[in-house]
Amino acid sequence: MTIRMMLISSAAALAAVSGAQAADAIVAAEPEAVEYVRVCDAYGTGYFYIPGTETCLKIxxxxxxxxxxxxxASATNGNGTSVANDSDWDMYTRGQVQFTAKSDTEYGPLTGVIVLQTNADNASSQAAVLDSAYIDVAGFRAGLFYSWWDDGLSGETDDIGSKVTLHNSFRYQYEASDFYAGISVDELEDGYFGAGETPNNIGVAIGLGGKAGIFTYQITAGYDTDNEEGAVRAMGTVAVGPGTLGLAGIYSSGPNSYYQKAEWVLAAEYAIKATDKFKITPGVQYYGNYGIDTATGDFDDSNDAWKVGVTLDYQIVDNLYAKATVNYFEPDNGDDVTTGFFRLQRAF
Known part of the structure; x- marks a missing residue:
């Protein structure tokens, strides 16, 4: 048999075998489709769908x-309060991350928020805390969150908030485009307590505010059921010339968890927008019957105080900010003191 005939015979044999085995041919499996993260634009920028769900998440x-x-000078400890040390200066660093989850329901968006924060006064002294965690749906909110008493004017001179503003609370808040009003029931376990009191306190607070043209306004009130005292605060701003004028006033019936620094307070500031990136805010505050008389447990009617200062805010680049403030405080009965801070903050 010639070589040509051998090649032809071999090819025929292979074709025959291939035809016989065609039904059993191996077929490669199709690769599964990869589910990429999808952008969720229903709740604003920064949200994406959690893969496999209809829940949107923002970090x-x-x-x-x-x-x-x-x-x-004071540093900030794990729960955000100030702790004095023996030096005239102190430096600390904070890292905070917030997870916001939203999904549609028959009652409107269901929101869940978790805020984790770590404060480091130095490499060996660090504290991680749950800064906030709450559920929000149809105007109802439950969990650990900041009260309306955490709000203030835009500078760093005013002192018109509660000493502790983070509470476990239940709250309902009605919101419209230019108006809100709400009521909350707050656990005041780490609030103000008089002599002989124990940390088992409940407070009721109300808040309302909104905008009217060039004006913004806010009225906040709280009643401390254990101390049987309350406080009310009015605050507002108005655009005037190159800046915004802010005014605030407080009356407190007696030392309580919502306000215990003075019986009454007046505060003012003028936030000047020098450029698109630079803001200068001088401010002043007056305290009537400042501090607590240990003999009576009430405000000290022989002691007034005042405070003056200036805050500088500068946006270095997008999401990078610098802030500096200097404040001078002088009580009638006590030493005057000058304090301040310099801050760099990168947001994301």
């Missing part, structure tokens, strides 16, 4: 480095 936060100055 945000900031990194802050701050230097405090003044006699026995």
């Amino acid at each position: 945000s936060g900031y990194i802050r480095t701050q230097v405090n100055g003044g006699p026995n």
Whole structure:
């Protein structure tokens, strides 16, 4: 048999075998489709769908480095309160991350928020805390969150908030485009307590506010059931010339968890927008019957105080900000003191 005939015979044999085995041919499996993260634009920028669900998630936060100055300059501990030390300056760094989840329901958007925060006074002294965690739907909110008493004017001179503004609370808030009103029931377990009191307190607060043309306004009130005292605060701003004028006033019937610094307070500031990136805010505050008389447990009617200062805000680039403030405080009965801080903050 010639070589040509051998090749032809081999090819025929292979074709025959291939035809016989055609029904059993191996077929490669199709690769499964990869589900990429989808953008969710129903609730604003930054949200994306959690793969496999209809829940939208947003991750945000900031990194802050701050230097405090003044006699026995204070640092910030794990729960956000100030702790004095023996130095005239102190530096700390904070990292905060917020997770916001939203999904549609028959009652409107269902929102869940978790805020985690870590404060480091130095490399060996760090504290991680749950800064907020709450559920929000149809105007109802339940969990750990900041009260209306956490709000203030835009500068760093005013002192018109509660000493502790983060509570476990139930709240209902009605919101329209230019108006809101609500009521909350707050656990005041770490609030103000008089002599002989124990940390088992409940408070009721109301808040309302909104906009009217060039004006904004807010009225906040709270009643401390354990101390049987309450406080009310009115605050507003109006655009005037190159800046915004802010005014605030407080009356407190007696020391309580909502306000215990003075019986009455007046505060004012003028936030000047020098450029698109630079803001200058001088401010002043007056305290009537400042501090608590240990003999009576009431406000000290022999002691007034005043405070004056200026805050500078500068946007270095998008999402990077610098803030500096200097404040001078002088009580009738006590030493005057000058304090301030410088802060760098990167938001994301």
